Amino acid sequence: xxxGPNEAQQIIKTNARQFLxxxxxxxxxxxxxxxxxxxxxxxxxxxxxxxxxxxxxPEQYGGFGGNxxxxxxxxxxxxxxxxxxxxxxxxxxxxxxxxAAGNDDQKQALLPGIADGTSLVTLALNxxxxxxxxxxxxxxxxxxxxGWELSGTKLYVPFADAASTLIVAxxxxxxxxxxxxxxxxxxxxxxxxxxxxxxxxxxxxxxxVVLDGVSVNADxxxxxxxxxxPAIQQVLDQAAVAVAAQSIGGAERSLELAVDYSQERVxxxxxxxxxxxxxxxxxxxxxxxxxxxxxxxxxxxRLAQGLDASIEVPMAKAAASGAYTTCSIEGTHIFGGAGYxxxxxxxxxxxRAKGAEVQMGDPRWHRKRITRLLVQQPAPAGH
Amino acid sequence: xxxxxxxxxxEFRKEVKEFMDTELTPEIRDEYEHCTxxxxxxxxAITKKLGQRGWLTLTWPKEVGGxxxxxxxxxxxxEEMAANHCPxxxxxxxxxxxGPAVVHFANDEQKQKLLPPITRGESTWGIGLTEPNAGxxxxxxxxxxxxxxxxxxxxxxxxxxxxxxxxxxxxxxxxTDVEAPKHRGVSIIVVDPKTPGIVMTPxxxxxxxxxxxxxxxxxxxxxxxxxxxxxxxxxxxxxTLNTMRSSGLGAWTESQGDLDELVQYAKETTENGTPLxxxxxxxxxxxxxxxxxxxxxxxxxxxxSMLESGGPAPDKETSVRGVWTKVYGQKHVKFASDxxxxxxxxxxxSPEHAPMMARWQRRYIGAIAGSHNGGTAENILNTVALRxxxxxx
Numbered sequence: 001x002x003x004g005p006n007e008a009q010q011i012i013k014t015n016a017r018q019f020l021x022x023x024x025x026x027x028x029x030x031x032x033x034x035x036x037x038x039x040x041x042x043x044x045x046x047x048x049x050x051x052x053x054x055x056x057x058p059e060q061y062g063g064f065g066g067n068x069x070x071x072x073x074x075x076x077x078x079x080x081x082x083x084x085x086x087x088x089x090x091x092x093x094x095x096x097x098x099x100a101a102g103n104d105d106q107k108q109a110l111l112p113g114i115a116d117g118t119s120l121v122t123l124a125l126n127x128x129x130x131x132x133x134x135x136x137x138x139x140x141x142x143x144x145x146x147g148w149e150l151s152g153t154k155l156y157v158p159f160a161d162a163a164s165t166l167i168v169a170x171x172x173x174x175x176x177x178x179x180x181x182x183x184x185x186x187x188x189x190x191x192x193x194x195x196x197x198x199x200x201x202x203x204x205x206x207x208x209v210v211l212d213g214v215s216v217n218a219d220x221x222x223x224x225x226x227x228x229x230p231a232i233q234q235v236l237d238q239a240a241v242a243v244a245a246q247s248i249g250g251a252e253r254s255l256e257l258a259v260d261y262s263q264e265r266v267x268x269x270x271x272x273x274x275x276x277x278x279x280x281x282x283x284x285x286x287x288x289x290x291x292x293x294x295x296x297x298x299x300x301x302r303l304a305q306g307l308d309a310s311i312e313v314p315m316a317k318a319a320a321s322g323a324y325t326t327c328s329i330e331g332t333h334i335f336g337g338a339g340y341x342x343x344x345x346x347x348x349x350x351x352r353a354k355g356a357e358v359q360m361g362d363p364r365w366h367r368k369r370i371t372r373l374l375v376q377q378p379a380p381a382g383h
Numbered sequence: 384x385x386x387x388x389x390x391x392x393x394e395f396r397k398e399v400k401e402f403m404d405t406e407l408t409p410e411i412r413d414e415y416e417h418c419t420x421x422x423x424x425x426x427x428a429i430t431k432k433l434g435q436r437g438w439l440t441l442t443w444p445k446e447v448g449g450x451x452x453x454x455x456x457x458x459x460x461x462e463e464m465a466a467n468h469c470p471x472x473x474x475x476x477x478x479x480x481x482g483p484a485v486v487h488f489a490n491d492e493q494k495q496k497l498l499p500p501i502t503r504g505e506s507t508w509g510i511g512l513t514e515p516n517a518g519x520x521x522x523x524x525x526x527x528x529x530x531x532x533x534x535x536x537x538x539x540x541x542x543x544x545x546x547x548x549x550x551x552x553x554x555x556x557x558x559t560d561v562e563a564p565k566h567r568g569v570s571i572i573v574v575d576p577k578t579p580g581i582v583m584t585p586x587x588x589x590x591x592x593x594x595x596x597x598x599x600x601x602x603x604x605x606x607x608x609x610x611x612x613x614x615x616x617x618x619x620x621x622x623t624l625n626t627m628r629s630s631g632l633g634a635w636t637e638s639q640g641d642l643d644e645l646v647q648y649a650k651e652t653t654e655n656g657t658p659l660x661x662x663x664x665x666x667x668x669x670x671x672x673x674x675x676x677x678x679x680x681x682x683x684x685x686x687x688s689m690l691e692s693g694g695p696a697p698d699k700e701t702s703v704r705g706v707w708t709k710v711y712g713q714k715h716v717k718f719a720s721d722x723x724x725x726x727x728x729x730x731x732x733s734p735e736h737a738p739m740m741a742r743w744q745r746r747y748i749g750a751i752a753g754s755h756n757g758g759t760a761e762n763i764l765n766t767v768a769l770r771x772x773x774x775x776x
Contacts, residue, residue: 001385001387001455003384003386003681009384069384259772259774263774263775273774273775274776276761276765279765279769280761280764283767283768283771284706284710284764286771286772287706287707291678291703294681295674295677295678295681298386300384304384315674315677318671367666367670367674368666370670370674371673374646374669375646375650377643377646380640380647
């Protein structure tokens with residue numbers, strides 16, 4: 001049993017840390033929040049050259065052929081540095097969706113571009129309800145000759161403006177359940193597609209995408225008509241672990257920032273880090289992040305091994321979101337007024353933690369999933 | 384990353400499970416639930432049987448009767464013990480605390496005398512650390528040991544000692560130099576608790592267990608009662624506590640059992656026709672409890688894998704695990720008790736009205752003991768702040 005990154009993953013981690021410390025500074029993150037595109041093409045090109053964009057893409061489609069444990073390790077560093085990039089949207093969610101639902105032609109068409117970063121593929125799944133349950137997909141796809149016509153409002157779609165391809169989840173059959181959900185490959189420039197940026201707490205370029213009678217061909221369907229939900233569920237689980245790993249990186253960084261600041265900042269003639277009230281906060285922070293990190297690694301490992309991870313994934317996401325929330329809120333609090341200022345790295349984590357908490361399922365929803373599984377367990381011996 | 388439990392130990396796990404199934408008769412299980420002399424019960428017969436198999440001291444070196452077994456083997460044994468509520472609490476003290484101190488610091492003669500009975504499951508120990516004026520500030524202890532010829536003479540008292548009333552040995556830390564700074568005048572002395580001059584006064588805890596205040600009045604013990612170096616006892620003790628990193632790594636299974644029972648209870652118990660589990664507060668808290676148990680397991684496995692790999696000592700991981708158990712464990716006990724509503728207050732003497740064998744009344748009271756017993760929650764938070772995070776004093 002070895003509960004941490006292996007040697008190759010340590011190298012990924014060290015290299016990523018070094019690159020991001022140099023190029024993805026706090027100033028850069030602050031600047032990108034106000035940037036029209038939301039990320040720096042030069043940095044994006046560099047990380048694609050490192051192979052990050054193709055981390056999960058199989059080698060036959062031009063990727064690195066890594067698994068979820070590799071991605072978890074990389075995601076920790078990305079979460080730590082708060083790298084503004086479409087990497088999660090396209091290279092995790094986009095790539096996994098194509099891999100899970102697409103046929104070989106579609107994979108050939110979409111994956112190499114994702115892997116080298118020249119195309120950006122983003123999933124339009126959520127709608128105003130914000131749920132990750134099948135009932136949340138209510139956009140309609142109606143048969144139109146041999147093709148389909150799509151209408152509805154998709155929400156929280158990351159990088160919809162920069163994307164070269166949207167993958168839209170819509171209903172080809174009315175209902176609330178998993179049956180009848182279909183994925184469509186849609187050109188974001190097609191007639192009837194309107195994208196409007198959302199004002200989110202972390203300004204991370206999420207969009208409302210309104211589809212008003214958007215026509216697509218029959219071959220735009222990714223996977224089986226009406227049968228996309230199992231693929232979506234699989235992608236959501238993997239993506240939840242990637243967000244959880246980013247949250248661990250962010251939580252660790254929040255803790256470090258707080259620990260460092262509390263040793264520099266002197267009040268009442270002593271570093272504030274010598275006060276037990278703050279020490280105990282930070283001791284709790286490190287405890288929560290250490291425990292949650294192990295859960296994230298376990299979930300990632302199970303997914304990578306193809307083992308059932310139906311309880312580990314929600315546990316990992318709920319725990320990691322909890323740890324990030326604790327570390328970033330307490331961390332910002334320890335900075336006092338200095339943490340409230342735009343240039344402070346800790347406030348970025350404070351806001352990002354809220355975004356990460358609700359991304360790929362909030363803790364309440366994940367805890368519901370856990371209990372649902374526990375209820376199905378057989379009664380313990382003696383009952 | 385690899386989260387596979389060492390597969391070669393599955394046979395051993397089966398063997399331990401079979402042992403528990405056969406040997407833990409209802410009467411012996413009852414010791415765990417109802418024993419009043421020992422928190423978590425003590426059954427000498429079962430302890431001896433475990434000793435005969437060599438399971439009590441698996442990781443001890445061969446030359447002192449151990450098996451030099453891997454940490455994982457010990458984890459398997461501890462997991463099955465905790466999952467089955469095996470009542471050998473008193474022996475845990477000998478095998479997991481006093482024994483390792485003797486292994487590390489005693490001379491050969493003392494080892495030959497003291498260790499084999501522990502290995503065989505035939506020797507029970509009490510530990511005397513706490514005193515009326517030395518709790519969290521343990522180094523302030525005042526039990527005086529003065530050398531007189533080839534004897535030590537002890538005067539003073541120890542507080543809250545469990546298991547000592549019919550123990551075979553009593554592990555004491557004593558003050559042997561009053562002039563030296565307080566950490567540097569402490570020595571470990573092992574005495575027979577039946578030595579003349581030792582008087583025990585029982586103190587009964589709120590959940591009905593016996594602990595003792597132990598008085599020493601001109602108690603004379605031979606000079607070879609001293610374990611390790613004179614006046615280095617406090618440092619020996621710190622090292623012994625370090626060796627305890629490998630103890631309790633299977634204890635999470637007890638929480639897992641508690642959780643499984645609570646889930647079953649919440650499924651079976653209805654409120655005006657609706658199962659409790661459908662209450663969103665109950666459902667949410669149960670999931671949180673399940674996350675707590677899983678992280679407890681992973682933190683234990685992390686420590687075990689680091690100990691087994693022989694790399695850097697898992698000091699950070701052990702302290703963090705301490706905070707997790709001591710600080711974060713409490714709220715789930717309160718939660719479970721709250722889920723039970725009125726019946727959460729009912730104890731073991733009204734079994735027909737006490738769901739889950741009154742376990743949660745006992746856990747509820749036990750949790751408040753756990754928050755200070757063996758070091759306070761604040762103490763372990765301090766340790767993490769100072770030693771893990773390097774914050775200034």
